[in-house]
Amino acid sequence: MKSLFFILIAALSAFANAGELDGMTFCRKVETGGMFGQPKGTREHCVSFKEDVMTDNANTFFGNPPECFSYTIENSKIINSDKNSDTGYEIQGEAIVVPETGAVLTLKLNR
Numbered sequence: 001m002k003s004l005f006f007i008l009i010a011a012l013s014a015f016a017n018a019g020e021l022d023g024m025t026f027c028r029k030v031e032t033g034g035m036f037g038q039p040k041g042t043r044e045h046c047v048s049f050k051e052d053v054m055t056d057n058a059n060t061f062f063g064n065p066p067e068c069f070s071y072t073i074e075n076s077k078i079i080n081s082d083k084n085s086d087t088g089y090e091i092q093g094e095a096i097v098v099p100e101t102g103a104v105l106t107l108k109l110n111r
Helices: 002-013 058-062
Strands: 025-033 040-050 053-056 067-074 077-080 085-092 096-099 105-107
Touching: 040 058, 040 105, 053 085
Parallel strands: none
Antiparallel strands: 025 040, 025 105, 040 053, 053 067, 067 077, 077 085, 085 096, 096 105
């Protein structure tokens, strides 16, 4: 019975609360060449979290709206709950989100 309890605790700790990142925004600077009708210059690729929803503006670089979906966290990976699929983003430490491309998005402090 004790071992079942510890297995249950370990399994539950692998799944973090969806709202754990709420209120946080992670960004990186990107130099753009002005493709798809977008302005040339420095822009920010950001992922933000609010009310259990993740917003990713990566698609806006190609003239599309930002992607928004419900999320959960499983073993440091951010999961799209709406599609039950891996987003390709992983949490590393307290202030870094890394997409599978290897770029580093750091916590943006709201001022």
